[in-house]
């Protein structure tokens with residue numbers, strides 16, 4: 001069962017939204033579980049009006065000695081139609097629960113009977129969900145295609161190695177920033193771009209509020225994108241994507257990256 005991690009580096013590009021959208025359109029739904037593994041504290045409960053419990057905190061309390069696949073299922077709740085293991089909105093509580101369960105959960109994910117989409121928040125040194133990140137088949141680094149964000153992505157992608165892909169979020173209104181095309185980004189950061197999530201505020205707010213019927217979302221750009229990415233992940237083409245060619249000298253046109261010496265070759 002594939003384990004997919006989504007994580008950003010900074011600037012809230014849309015990681016949690018992408019994780020939920022992917023789960024909602026997952027071709028093998030309902031056999032996919034959303035694991036909110038954000039040490040800065042979860043947002044899903046507050047955004048959807050759900051309680052974070054049962055969730056990671058109750059799982060950590062119940063599973064101090066042992067965690068079984070059945071226990072993971074028992075501590076999930078349904079969020080916008082998706083079985084989800086939510087974390088506390090409080091950073092300390094979220095990080096403590098993750099530190100307790102991440103290692104044992106990581107060793108169980110293969111036997112869970114569910115595909116797993118993990119929202120790991122922001123990548124950081126000593127991330128308490130590091131065992132989940134290490135166990136992942138695919139790590140999607142979520143970022144906007146701007147020089148400022150990509151300067152961080154290059155370094156992180158290099159550390160994560162061959163399982164990393166970049167998931168771009170385009171069109172979001174960041175004043176004064178130029179967005180670069182995917183091919184150029186892939187070359188500059190040295191990692192393939194899995195896809196470009198469209199900036200679709202109407203669909204994003206509908207997805208979180210659950211107020212409009214599913215048909216509005218079905219037709220949205222955000223869902224169409226999510227379906228393509230979910231299918232690519234499940235058929236494995238996301239991992240077998242052609243590696244970017246190293247840029248020919250002088251061809252790189254992400255000037256800020258090049259100037260900052262951040263380009264991974």
Ligand SMILES: Nc1ncnc2c1ncn2[C@@H]1O[C@H](COP(=O)(O)OP(=O)(O)OP(=O)(O)O)[C@@H](O)[C@H]1O
Pocket residue numbers: 008010011012013014015016017018038043121122169197198199200201202204205208222
């Ligand atoms: N594709 C999108 N189109 C429009 N709005 C979006 C999109 N993705 C996310 N948003 C909005 O941007 C805001 C941040 O999104 P989200 O919480 O998913 O980001 P994040 O990367 O998980 O942030 P954090 O690092 O704080 O956890 C939310 O208000 C969300 O509704």
Ligand SMILES: [Mg+2]
Pocket residue numbers: 015016017038043119121
């Ligand atoms: Mg988030």
